[in-house]
Amino acid sequence: LKSPLKQASTSQLVLTERQPDCQPLTTPPKPKETPPADPWTPTSNLKMLISAASPEIRSREQRRQLSDSSSEVLQTKHCLQEHLLGDEYEKSQPSRKEKSLGLLCHKFLARYPDYPSPSQKSYICLDEVTEELHVERRRIYDIVNVLESLHMVSRLARNRYVWHGRHNLPQTLQALKKVGEENKYIQQIQMIKRREYEHEFDPDSERNEEMASSFGSSEQSEMSFVELPGVEFRAASVNGRKYKSLRVMSQKFVMLFLVSTPQIVSLEVAAKILIGEDQLEDLDKSKFKTKIRRLYDIANVLSSLKLIKKVHVTEERGRKPAFKWTGPEVLPNTQDIKLEATSTTCSPPISESITSKEQCSKALFPSKGKQNFTRHSSLIKLVKSIENDRRKIQSAPTSPVKISASTYLLIIFLLETSFSLFLSQMTAEEMQVKCALSSPEAVPKPEPSQQPALSQPLGVCPASHSSVSPVILPHPQSGVSYAIYLHPSQAHTVTTYSPGFMLQPLPCANVTGIKSNNSKILNIITTEEGDTQRGQDEPTKSLAAEERPEMKSETSSQRCLKRSQALPESNLIKRRKSDEESLDTSLTFFPSGYLIPLTHCTHGNKAECSTKEKAGVCSLQHTAYSSPITGVIPMPASELKTVNIPAFHITPLNIMLSPNSIAAAPVLSNSCLNSSSTSSAPNPSSSALNFMLQHIGLIPAGVQVPANPPLQHVPVSSQSENISHSSGSTNVQEGKVSYNIATPPWWVEWEVHNFVFSLQFLQPKEPQEPQAVTENFFRTPGGPNTEPALSANSDGTQRTSQGTLYIPQRKLEVSED
DNA sequence: TCCTCCCGCCAAGCA
């Protein structure tokens, strides 16, 4: 019977098209349908076709039968039958475009004013609309659902909606943008693109499967509907299918545009985000296809509203359909929008107005606990993945274990984002440092008051108002010098750095080389023990640094050893493994800091790394190192000889992770810190750290966090496995909060290195011309003040696109249809 | 061949 029913729709079209000038319709009584005796005879088939047609057709037919002569009906039927059998009629049918949802939406919108008078409410009766537009009810729902998502209509009752027009649109868009930002869509987009890129280079990798399996169930799509006060959401089946509703999907889709720069979103990316990104398309193609279908539906309506426009994005991989935002520019709101949200847990709408931030938190990340910070659902999946990784690791502590690519990607992403935040927060003075570095003679001489710094290794000078103190460090193999940004308070730990450490002569790759390296790197990832604990945060509590129990973790030397396993040069170190392992945890790991390549920095004498470097000793000879902040500090190489510095060891210090992001921190396990090296006393960097954290909205104003997160001692918790329940993302130890991210594994550092290397940040010779950034990957995850800082450095210099992209730069062409 | 998306089945849930 399916075939005849299919034809029924055709007959409907026939009737519709052949009777275009029909009278206005009134709702007729439903005709009694007579089952066809034999659907396969032409006559009975025709009867069945007519009876099976939409109510509109039925009513039209009935009306016609009532008003007109039966002969006319017969004639129509005859014509219909005739045409149904012929090809001619097929050609006279309206094309699909003429029946498109977009066109239908145009017709729908034409019925109502954009800005209806508030005093005069327009009501929408679905029956009327379906009749007047000669369309099935189902299609109207598609339109209305999308319009509802923008609060252009709202449901009043069965069959009845209120038309609001565009009055609420600016407010809605602003709200959506805010929610989108808090939902970290931009980061999700980054991750998806990164993963795509991974896949390009290694399509057959079993990592994909692993990646897929490591993700949990789809929770991403379970997002609540963002409401505005006064525009109440009264969907019929509110509790049942709301989560998958076209409304929510539509809102999410709009959010993607609002948070993206440029405001172009490909269907593929949007679909993945809507699915939740945890379902690899390979594994669930049907789901992906379904999402795409729905997105087309939504896009058609949004296009009719002139909010988006279809374009094509041409990348290396080909031409992809995408949409470009053409709606009003949504400016960052200067005041908190009062929103209401309906949580996904079917709780009643929040009655009282709350600030958008709170609202978003409640709406997007419904949680049961008291914690102020909640983990985004997408991160829960990642945490699961991380847990899986850790289980693998812990089950086989000595054998190489692959960390899932998802985990890896998340780590890289977090580090890079954090690092970019760090860079963006550099003071103007620090920016001047880079210029000073290229011309040492221009560096002012040290003041006597700063002389004590000389006693510190590496010439690290305490800077009273700077969080970091750069130290130039030449890298003999790459010929590129690096500035190490260290906490002055950490400097003393350098002297006790394990002699087992060595320079990691990793190839000095630019950013475009990351991917190819990644494939290898991922295959040689060695065991990483996950010990980092995480707890729920309590930002309002005291944040004073506290001495924590000593961590039972992999020693720094072990970590170094593992790093070295990936390298051919590491054989020697491997042989020394037993020695390394014999070292106790009192060995102090090289303090956290940033190693920034100074490609244009010249030194009178290039430092050389002799073959000793393989044994972990690097002679840095005949070079005076300076701390540009405080001036030239003569630093005889002899003083440095005792220091073993892993040239590529980039340990991001004071990584600033959003509370949601930090949920993934445990994978960055391996804290090789010990209590002896920890200084819990405030140091000059703490103020800067706190300023930054407050600045980007990670902690409330007035709240202080310890300055040396990596040096905080995080006790190994036997319950460290139980992290999924925790939606908090910072460490809570007896009421103390530290934003702690432990020292990342070497391959993470390597990624950061690549990223840093790609920056033109420290190249004063290059004019920092603003370049067209095809895809801005560094939108701030949160905090209204951070956005400008990321697009422009504090001294006004613009970051180049190369520096902005941490995904290898991809040519992106946008063509409009 | 792939993109686009119409179309309608059918289930959830409301009145």
Add this chain to the structure above:
DNA sequence: TGCTTGGCGGGAGGA
């Protein structure tokens, strides 16, 4: 129980 609502995916037109 009938009706409304809307998720979902087959499959066809179009590029």
